[in-house]
Amino acid sequence: MTAPSGILVSREPVRARDGLIRVGTRGSALAVTQTTGVAERIAAATGAEVVLVIITTHGDTSRAPLSQLGGTGVFVSALRDALLAGECDLAVHSLKDLPTGPCEGIALGAIPERVDPRDALCARDGLTLAELPQGADVGTGSPRRAAQLLARRPDLAVHDLRGNVDTRLGRVGRDLDAVVLAVAGLERIGRGGSITERFPLEDAPTAPGQGALAIEARTEDAATPGAIATALAAVEHTDSRCTALAERSLLGTLEAGCAAPVGAWARIDEDGRIVLAGAVYRVDGSASLVRENSAQLPEDPFARAETAYALGAAVARALLDAGAAQLADLGATR
Numbered sequence: 001m002t003a004p005s006g007i008l009v010s011r012e013p014v015r016a017r018d019g020l021i022r023v024g025t026r027g028s029a030l031a032v033t034q035t036t037g038v039a040e041r042i043a044a045a046t047g048a049e050v051v052l053v054i055i056t057t058h059g060d061t062s063r064a065p066l067s068q069l070g071g072t073g074v075f076v077s078a079l080r081d082a083l084l085a086g087e088c089d090l091a092v093h094s095l096k097d098l099p100t101g102p103c104e105g106i107a108l109g110a111i112p113e114r115v116d117p118r119d120a121l122c123a124r125d126g127l128t129l130a131e132l133p134q135g136a137d138v139g140t141g142s143p144r145r146a147a148q149l150l151a152r153r154p155d156l157a158v159h160d161l162r163g164n165v166d167t168r169l170g171r172v173g174r175d176l177d178a179v180v181l182a183v184a185g186l187e188r189i190g191r192g193g194s195i196t197e198r199f200p201l202e203d204a205p206t207a208p209g210q211g212a213l214a215i216e217a218r219t220e221d222a223a224t225p226g227a228i229a230t231a232l233a234a235v236e237h238t239d240s241r242c243t244a245l246a247e248r249s250l251l252g253t254l255e256a257g258c259a260a261p262v263g264a265w266a267r268i269d270e271d272g273r274i275v276l277a278g279a280v281y282r283v284d285g286s287a288s289l290v291r292e293n294s295a296q297l298p299e300d301p302f303a304r305a306e307t308a309y310a311l312g313a314a315v316a317r318a319l320l321d322a323g324a325a326q327l328a329d330l331g332a333t334r
């Protein structure tokens with residue numbers, strides 16, 4: 001199988017050799033598409049031959065609700081195992097699927113430029129959220145999205161939703177009136193046309209890191225001058241790392257997982273200040289807490305990352321001081 005770009009895709013193991021960079025990915029259409037984009041840029045920047053190696057993860061094969069699969073990181077561990085076992089040299093994840101804690105032997109080597117972090121409603125007949133009929137059936141597997149939907153429309157019937165993006169979209173107009181999905185995922189696989197409304201981040205901050213990718217490498221490769229370090233530097237985007245780090249630091253300080261009813265939105269304004277808003281929801285949408293803070297970003301890349309990290313922790317502490325852990329039962333979402 002060859003992606004349209006000419007990058008080779010293998011479902012079989014590929015042996016390591018000089019001049020070859022093996023990029024591990026999940027096998028979904030979304031994962032292969034986004035990893036192909038990264039692989040093309042790495043091929044262009046390094047002159048190396050780049051091959052995609054598809055790693056099957058438990059999250060891809062199971063139909064159980066995400067919460068029953070162990071929540072955080074179900075999509076991630078198989079790719080990390082492959083990286084540590086030397087079956088690939090880089091692994092590409094959706095950043096929001098990556099647990100906030102460090103992983104022994106693995107570095108978050110690059111965060112490429114982030115795309116639209118918003119959530120999208122994909123409804124039948126072009127309907128917006130306000131236009132959905134009383135009691136409409138809406139699908140989402142995310143407690144945060146469920147809470148945000150119910151906060152605006154307590155009459156809705158929210159249903160759990162699993163499977164890849166096309167499977168979820170396929171239920172619209174069948175047993176569901178609408179589903180909520182990330183704009184980024186929809187647009188990456190050419191399904192932007194199914195979107196009937198994009199929710200403003202002011203009202204509906206999304207999962208920490210949504211819309212960003214994470215490229216992981218073995219720590220040693222990332223720290224040693226060579227083809228892998230060059231590849232990582234070629235796709236790194238500093239501002240995207242800062243905003244994603246601030247959002248992830250918020251999530252980590254809350255000691256919450258990717259299935260937590262937590263929304264975050266970081267942006268960098270014209271004056272070079274990083275602004276972070278964090279929201280925590282009661283899962284039935286009946287209550288929420290929102291806190292915002294900002295910090296001037298220094299020039300130095302390491303100092304920038306530290307500033308972003310500290311901002312995330314500060315906003316999380318403000319949320320915790322206001323009772324976020326009790327409100328959202330955060331301990332249960334790890």
Ligand SMILES: NCc1[nH]cc(CCC(=O)O)c1CC(=O)O
Binds near residue numbers: 182185
């Ligand atoms: N939870 C699954 C998941 N992980 C990454 C994306 C795509 C969006 C992104 O890359 O942030 C999705 C689908 C969705 O939330 O609609």
